[in-house]
Amino acid sequence: MLDFLLRRLAQVLPTLLFVSMLIFGLQQLLPGDPARILAGEEQDPAVIAHLRERLHLDEPLPVRYAYWMGGVLRGDLGESLRTQQPVLDLVRQKLPVTLQLAAMAFVIALAIGIPAGIVAAVGRGTWWDSLANAVALWGISTPNFWLGILMILLFSVQLGWLPASGYVSPFEDLKASLASTIMPAFVLGNAIAGVLMRHTRSAMLQVLSADYIATARSKGLYERTVILKHALRNALTPVITLGALELGTLLSGAVLTEQVFSIPGFGKLIVDAVFNRDYAVVQGVVLVTATAYVALSLLADRAYFAANPKLRV
Amino acid sequence: MRDAGPWHQAWRRLRRRRSAMLALAVVAVFVALALLAPWLSPQDPIATSWSAIRKPPSAAHWFGTDEIGRDVLSRVVWGSRASLLAGLVSVSIALLLGVPLGLLAGLLGGGVDAFISRLTDAFLACPFLILAIALAAFLGPSLSNAMVAIGISATPIFVRLTRAQVLNVKVEAYVEAARALGNPPWRIAWRHVLPNATAPLIVQATLAVAGAVIAEASLSFLGLGQQPPAPSWGSMLNAAKNYIDQAPWMAVWPGLAIFGLVLSFNLLGDGLRDALDPRQR
Numbered sequence: 001m002l003d004f005l006l007r008r009l010a011q012v013l014p015t016l017l018f019v020s021m022l023i024f025g026l027q028q029l030l031p032g033d034p035a036r037i038l039a040g041e042e043q044d045p046a047v048i049a050h051l052r053e054r055l056h057l058d059e060p061l062p063v064r065y066a067y068w069m070g071g072v073l074r075g076d077l078g079e080s081l082r083t084q085q086p087v088l089d090l091v092r093q094k095l096p097v098t099l100q101l102a103a104m105a106f107v108i109a110l111a112i113g114i115p116a117g118i119v120a121a122v123g124r125g126t127w128w129d130s131l132a133n134a135v136a137l138w139g140i141s142t143p144n145f146w147l148g149i150l151m152i153l154l155f156s157v158q159l160g161w162l163p164a165s166g167y168v169s170p171f172e173d174l175k176a177s178l179a180s181t182i183m184p185a186f187v188l189g190n191a192i193a194g195v196l197m198r199h200t201r202s203a204m205l206q207v208l209s210a211d212y213i214a215t216a217r218s219k220g221l222y223e224r225t226v227i228l229k230h231a232l233r234n235a236l237t238p239v240i241t242l243g244a245l246e247l248g249t250l251l252s253g254a255v256l257t258e259q260v261f262s263i264p265g266f267g268k269l270i271v272d273a274v275f276n277r278d279y280a281v282v283q284g285v286v287l288v289t290a291t292a293y294v295a296l297s298l299l300a301d302r303a304y305f306a307a308n309p310k311l312r313v
Numbered sequence: 314m315r316d317a318g319p320w321h322q323a324w325r326r327l328r329r330r331r332s333a334m335l336a337l338a339v340v341a342v343f344v345a346l347a348l349l350a351p352w353l354s355p356q357d358p359i360a361t362s363w364s365a366i367r368k369p370p371s372a373a374h375w376f377g378t379d380e381i382g383r384d385v386l387s388r389v390v391w392g393s394r395a396s397l398l399a400g401l402v403s404v405s406i407a408l409l410l411g412v413p414l415g416l417l418a419g420l421l422g423g424g425v426d427a428f429i430s431r432l433t434d435a436f437l438a439c440p441f442l443i444l445a446i447a448l449a450a451f452l453g454p455s456l457s458n459a460m461v462a463i464g465i466s467a468t469p470i471f472v473r474l475t476r477a478q479v480l481n482v483k484v485e486a487y488v489e490a491a492r493a494l495g496n497p498p499w500r501i502a503w504r505h506v507l508p509n510a511t512a513p514l515i516v517q518a519t520l521a522v523a524g525a526v527i528a529e530a531s532l533s534f535l536g537l538g539q540q541p542p543a544p545s546w547g548s549m550l551n552a553a554k555n556y557i558d559q560a561p562w563m564a565v566w567p568g569l570a571i572f573g574l575v576l577s578f579n580l581l582g583d584g585l586r587d588a589l590d591p592r593q594r
Contacts, residue, residue, distance in 0.1 A: 011431070018435030029451040137583075141576040143527050145534050146568030149554055157558045164557075252442035256531055260554060270443065271535055274450040286447045290438040297438075 008301055012294055019290045020072065023283050024065050030279070033057075038081055038279060077287065078280035080273075087284035090269060095288075097167060098258070098266035100177075101185050102250045106243070108189030109196050112139075114239065116193070117200020121208060122227060132197055139194025144253050148187045148260035155183060165262035184257045191253055192246045199242050203235035210234075241300040248293055323512075326588040333584025336577040343574050347393040354387040359542045367560040377562035380552055388544040389566050395538070395545040396574060399460050399529030400522040406464025407471050408518060412510075414468075415475025416502050419483065429472065436469040445528055449537040456529075456545070459538040463528045467521050474517055478510035512589040516582055523578035530571045546571045 030037050035051040051057070056064045071078065077087035112135070120132035156164035163180055170177040207213065208231055216226045255267035262268075266285065273281035327333055346353060355375075362382035370377045376385035418429040436444065448462035482488055483506070491505050532538035533547025541548060546567040553563035 011434070014431040015434040015438060018432050019438050022435055022439070023447075026447055026451045029448070031453070137576060137579060141523070141572060141579050143530055143550075143568065143571045143575070145531065145554075146550060146564070146571060149550065149557060149564045149568065153557055153561050153564065157561075248440035248443075252440040255442060255446065256534065259535065270446060274446060274535075274537065279451070282447050282450055286439055286443055289440060289443055290435075293440065294438045 005302065008298060012298060016291065016294060019294070020069055020287065021065065023287050023290070024068055026283060026286075027279065028061075034279075037277065040081070040277060072287065077284035080281050081278050082276050087281050090281060091266070091284060091288050094264065094266045094269045097169075097264060098251070098254050100170065101181055101188060101254060101257070101263070101265060102247070104181060104185035105188035105192065105250055105253075106246075108186055109192035109246075110243070112189065112193035113196025113243075114200050114236075116197040117239070118204055118227065118232065120197065120201045121204030124205065132201070136194035136197040139190050139192070139197075142190065143256075144187045144191050145256040145260050147190060148184065148257055151183045151187065152260070167261075167263045167265075180261075181263075184261045184263060187257050187260075188250055188253045192243070192249055195246055195249070196239060196243050199239045200235065203238050204231060207231045207235045237304065241304045244296055244300040244303075247296050248289075251289055251293075323585075323588045327584055330584045330587065332580050333588070336580035336584065339573055339577040340581065343393050343397060343570075343577075346390050347397045350391045350394060354384075354390040356384040356387045358387040358391040358544045359383065367556060367563070369560075370562055376566045377560065379549070379563050380556055380560070383542075385549075385563060385566055388549055389546070389570050392544040392546045392549065392567060392570065393574075395456055395533070395543070396526050396529055396571070399456065399463065399538070400526045400574075400578070402460045403463035403467060403525040403528070404518050404521045406461065407467035407521060408514070410465070411468040411471025412475045412507075412514065415472040416479060416506065418472065419476040419479025420498060420502055420506070426476075430476070433469040433472045436466070437473075439466075441466050441524070442528060442531055445532060446535065446537060449532055454537045454540060456533075456539045456543075459529055459532045462532070463525050466528070467525060470517060470521065471514070474513055475510055478513060479506050482506055482509045516586045516589060519578055519582035519585055523575045523582065526571065526575050526578065 027034055034055065035048045035057055036043065038051050038055075039047045056067050059067070068078075075088055077091070079086050080090060083090075116132040116135050120129045123129050152164045155162045162183055166180055168176040168180045208227075213226060213231055216230045217223070221230075251266065254265060255270060257263070258265045258267035259271055266289075270282060270285045272278075273285065360383060362378070365374065365378045365382040367380055368374055368378045368382075374384050374386065376389060379385055379388070414429050414433075418426040439447075445459070445462040445466040448465060449459050452458040452462060479502075488501060488505050491501050496504075529538055530545070530547035530550070533545040534551045536548070536551065539545030539548055549567040550564060550571075553560070553567070556563055
């Protein structure tokens with residue numbers, strides 16, 4: 001077990017090192033002198049000089065990387081060129097909003113994807129299977145910003161049930177918070193429900209052909225018990241771990257969804273940063289996202305490992 | 314083609330799948346729209362008209378007009394160019410980068426493999442769209458940069474897939490035999506290993522086109538892809554968002570077009586998977 005984790009950690013560290021180089025390297029893509037580009041339209045010489053010094057632009061590339069990485073390791077992701085706020089503070093402010101959305105989206109995705117996957121596997125080849133597959137395809141193929149716009153059209157413009165945009169924190173007003181996040185959460189969850197359905201279906205099909213299921217059936221158990229208690233429990237492990245890896249899809253989706261619903265989260269942070277040419281913020285956001293993803297996949301691996309005694313041999 | 318046998322069989326299996334054939338037909342329609350846009354589009358897609366601002370669908374404008382009086386139908390027709398181009402170009406970039414890297418990693422093994430694999434992991438750790446946004450932001454907003462950004466972001470999947478296929482066939486006796494006969498490594502890769510990786514690569518490439526079409530629409534929606542006034546479904550939706558209560562038709566058609574094209578490539582990919590690899594059923 002420890003051996004396995006150490007081996008994974010040995011893989012993860014170089015990955016993170018590459019991630020940091022990749023993100024640092026983005027700066028090299030800027031055409032021309034970074035300090036001039038970062039200084040924005042005013043081209044104030046004082047600002048340019050300040051940036052030169054801050055970014056160590058007169059030093060060679062590896063030295064600059066070392067400076068930058070040293071800062072990152074101390075928790076200094078640079079500061080926003082617009083607001084002069086530390087990037088880490090911005091991330092800390094915006095991340096909870098997106099995490100709330102992501103958590104709600106994941107619950108919605110589980111609520112749609114797992115039952116649909118069970119139904120599809122149990123009724124393999126039937127009309128139910130086709131229906132569940134259609135739901136999955138719909139989820140995977142719908143651009144989520146379009147679905148968001150259509151939902152605003154229906155629920156906000158036509159029916160007037162939900163606010164079209166904005167965000168209320170659950171600590172202020174729980175009901176208003178749910179009303180402001182349910183549509184974007186559904187849009188995000190819808191995209192992952194299809195993936196979860198496909199994972200559930202194939203995991204269930206595999207489990208249902210196992211001998212112990214035949215045993216359970218021959219004991220005279222109700223079909224419902226066999227499926228929900230005996231089969232589902234074993235099928236769910238890979239589904240949950242694979243589902244956890246959909247965090248990337250969630251965060252990608254959040255960028256668009258937050259834009260559609262004007263929600264001041266993580267996704268809006270990166271989009272605004274892109275338009276303000278606030279490159280340090282873009283780099284910081286990507287770095288935090290990638291690190292979170294690597295950490296989560298490590299956790300998912302561990303969960304998979306814990307749930308699979310066979311792997312321990 | 315010498316090995317027409319298995320490919321012919323695969324085509325026969327694909328033809329039996331109604332959803333895949335329907336999807337193929339829809340893709341063909343979009344390709345025709347893109348190629349014949351100058352002749353099929355009823356009006357100039359960038360001609361504005363102050364007398365026809367946000368007009369609902371009518372005989373003159375089947376899909377209505379947008380916020381500066383442009384014909385939505387013409388823009389949807391022309392927009393198919395940006396979407397299909399982005400789909401094809403970015404997936405080609407991903408294939409051209411990913412397949413050789415995957416072959417190298419799989420065939421050479423050792424340090425090269427470790428390096429390429431960790432690099433791939435690093436790219437995969439950044440969510441696809443966020444990486445594409447970051448790349449497009451640093452490269453500068455334009456359709457061609459968006460295609461490069463999407464292509465690079467889609468590359469790691471192809472590296473992994475090719476590498477896995479290579480590892481599968483590397484131990485087969487016929488590869489061993491080819492090596493024993495003194496074939497150089499590149500020839501083994503090209504003649505013996507790659508043909509066996511083609512089927513999964515075709516499936517993945519088809520699904521990747523679907524992803525790239527959505528990604529282009531997403532980047533254009535955010536203003537990082539096709540620049541105005543050139544039409545793109547994503548940027549049309551971005552404008553539509555602001556007039557959702559007054560001109561809903563502006564949002565319906567471009568979205569439907571993205572959905573139709575993406576769904577078709579996804580269905581086609583699923584169909585190809587079943588046709589090319591019946592064992593996976």
